[in-house]
Amino acid sequence: MDNKELEAEGMMFVGDKGKILTGFQIEDPRIIPEKKMREYQGPKPALQTAARDPLRGPNEFVAACRGGQPSSADFAHAGPISEAFNLAAAALRAGRRLDYDAASMKITNVPDANSYLVREYRKGWEL
Secondary structure, eight states, X not given: OOGGGSOSSEEEEEOSSOEEEEETTSOSXXXXXXXXXXXXXXXXXXXXOOOOOTTTXXXXXXXXXXXXXXXXXXXXXXHHHHHHHHHHXXXXXXXXXXXXXXXXXXXXXXXXXXXXGOOOXXXXXXX
C-alpha cells in the first residue's frame, strides 16, 4: 500500500486473520491484505457516523443536558475512544502486544500491564 493513499489519521484493528484499516471515525474500512478485501462478500459496512446538524451549533451540549438529542461528543462515543487510547498507551509502556478482554477490562497476556490501566489515588481522593 502506498503511503499517499493513507489519511492523516485513522485506526488499525489487528486480528489473527488480518487487519482492518479505517478512518478515525470508522469510515471507509479496508481489509488488509488487499486480496482479502477483494474476496470479502459480506454486507456493505452499515456503521456510519451521525451527520452533524448545523442548527445545533455550539450549544448542543447544553441542549443534551436539558434532555435533548445527545451531543456529537457524548459518553457513548468518548468511553470506547478513551479505552482504545489507554490500551495503546499501555502497549507502548509494556513494549509488546497486549491481549485485552473487553468484558473484564483486563489485559490477559501480560498481567503486570494491568497496572497501567488503573491509578492509585492519594489519601482523601479515592473513588
